[in-house]
Amino acid sequence: MNGDYCSSxxxxxxxxxxxxxxxxxxxxEVLGTGGVGVVYKGVQSDGVIVAVKKLLHSMPNSLEQFENEIDLLMRLEHPNIVRLIGYCYNIQKQHVPYKGEHVFAExxxxLLCLEYMPNGSLDRFLSDPDSRVDWHTRYKIIEGICNGLEHLHEQTDGPIIHLDLKPANILLSDAFVPKITDFGLSRLLDPRETMCTMMVRGTLGYMPPEFIQGILTSKSDIFSLGVIIMEVVTGQRNYLEDATISSEEFIELELQKWRNMLQQAPGYTMQEIDCPQIKRCIEIGIICMNPLRAERPTITKVIKMLRGQDDTDGDVSNDVMSSAFQIRSGPTELLYIYPNELSFSLEPGRxxxxxxxxxxxxxxTDKCVAFHFKATRASNNYCIEPADGFMWPFATTNVVVTMEELGELLPSDLQCNDEFLVQSIVVKEHRVTSEHIPEDKFNMMPSNKVHRVNLSIVHVPPNQATSQEQVQHSEARLDALQSEGPQKVCFSKWSGAASGLTSSNQLKQYNSKVIDI
Known part of the structure; x- marks a missing residue:
């Protein structure tokens, strides 16, 4: 082998x-940071630049994610998927002090060695207000992402679902060719199955609503793709500023922005071709963000619609637009809460x-979070378990709200004005304990440091099928949780241990800016 081990x-x-x-x-020289690693610039003796991704051992589940990424990249080869050049898995025994003695520890x-993308991530492009990328380049980016995703979903031994598709995980070559990267969370899925899991991770704003229920399918990536398409077309993250706008109004507003921009280009004559293409991309983005995963198209259908080989008419509704706005807005930046409307099945007159x-x-988030759950307006008696606690990065916990007894006979119209408040803040890891968190801690924090979500209460009659099913599902899940014992995904009055973490030292090297409570 020659002096350079990396060969194209x-x-x-x-x-x-x-x-x-x-x-x-x-x-x-650091090029960037990811969920479980830092990326460094490497230069070979022939001057070819590569990217070297090094594992951060301090991150929870980092080893598992890194090994998963290597395994998937070894089998993938496509122009729109970042190319793995090589890997290094080096294990050595070190003589280290431990409890007053010296022991040998592994x-x-x-490390991963990847092809270098000089234009960085799509995220950087979207964050740059001075970015003046023309429509043809944007369309090429959208088309390339779709082609790369199709390669993942159409694997012969089952689809690979990315599960963290977002602009930060799309790299751009010097010719703005997009390449999907960061497969640490990705899964190889049996094509006949829907995967259910309690360990779901992703990025708020790009996660589909079914993630909170632990449901993973290839349609999960389609939702994320829809968000990315909308951001590439509009050139900004906060493209949905008005929750009441209809899909027709939104599309026309965006089209008018593009017409104004295209007309300013000297000698431009392709508006009759480009504007229908822009409209089609916006429609596809909205269709992909349908909150009902069964209604989202497959990636093959997305590509057909993109090329004009399949129709998008009739699939873009105002309901989908409104739902997409609510999901994109997200209930909070720290916690994803489901449901945000609590249903209690009651019988009037009893x-x-x-x-x-x-x-x-x-x-x-990749930070430790403290939460506090309370009733802010209640005519009834409620018991909340746990009412407060700490949560490790990406952890999930279950809160049981019990309506102990109605304060008065239920009115015949089932009306309820009760309300709950969930407050959350980022905390330093060394502050994580099994002790209760006083509400005063949240009240004393600056308002811009505390994220608050209001949860409403609805009373539904027993014969209302959909609501009754939801209650039965909650009851069944609660019974299963109680049979499993205390939940070990957060520190709270219900539990005194954290799932997947053997000691607080595993979080020592976080560099995030957090609040000391």
Whole structure:
């Protein structure tokens, strides 16, 4: 083998650690950071630049994600998927002090060597207000992402679902060719099955609503794709500023912005071709963000619509637009809460006792989060377990709200004005304990540091099928949780341990800006 182990023509192969240290100048120049690693710039002896991604051992589940990424990238080869050049999995025994003695402990170095993308991520492009990328380039980006996603979903041994598709995970070559990257959370899915899991991670704003229920399918990526398409077309993240706007009005407003911009280009004569294409892309984006996953198209259908081979008429509704706005806005930046309307199945004219509703909280950040759950307006008696606690990064916890007894006979119209408030803040890891969190801690924080979500209460009659099914599902899930024992996904008055973490030291190297409570 020649002096450079990285070859553009060879299959991914093992690379020595000393070689990666040499080409990165001992990991001196950082290109960026990801969920479980830092990316460094490497320069080979022939001047070819590569990207070297190094695992951060301090992150929870980082080893599992890194190994998963290597496994998937080894089998993937497509112009719109970042190419894996090689990997390094180096394990050594180190003599280290431990409890007053010296012991031998394993120390591992895990790295990926990837092709270098000089234009960085799509996220950087969208964040740059001075970015003046023409429509043809934007369309090429959208088309390339779709082609890469089709390659993932159409694997012969089952679809690979990315599960964290977002602009930060789309890299751009010098010719603005998009390449999907960061497969740490991705899964190989049996084509005949829908995957259900309690360990769901992703990025708020790009996660479909079924994520909070732990449901994973290839349609999960389609929702994320829809968000990306809308951001590429509009050139901004906050493209939905008005929740009441109809889909027709939104499309026309965006089209008018593009007409004004295109007309300013000297010698431009392709408006009759480009504007229908722009309209079609917006419609596809809205269709992909349908909150009902069964109504979202497959990636094959998306590509056909993109090329004008399949019609989009009739699929763009105001209901989908409104729902997409609510999902994109997100209930909070720290916690994803489901449901945000608590349903209690009651019988008018009778006293109803001990009716339970299950609320799931998901920490969607890579930081420790403290929460407090309380009734702010209540004519009835409620018991909330747990009412407060700490949550590790990406952890999920379940809160049981029990209506102990109605304060008065239920009115015949089932009207209820009761309301709950969930407050959450970021906390330093060393502050995580099993003690209660006083509400005063949240009240004393600056208002811009506390995220608040109001949850409403609805009373539904037993014969209302959909609501009754939801209550039965919550009851069944609650019974299962109680049979499993205390939940171990957060520190609270219900639990005193954290799932997946053996000690608080595993979070020591977080560099996030957090609040000290």
């Amino acid at each position: 023509s060879s299959r991914p192969h093992k690379l020595p650690l000393h070689y990666l240290m040499k080409i990165t100048n001992n990991f001196s 120390e591992s170095e895990i 006293r109803n006792r001990n009716i339970r509703c299950l609320v799931r909280l998901m920490n969607v």
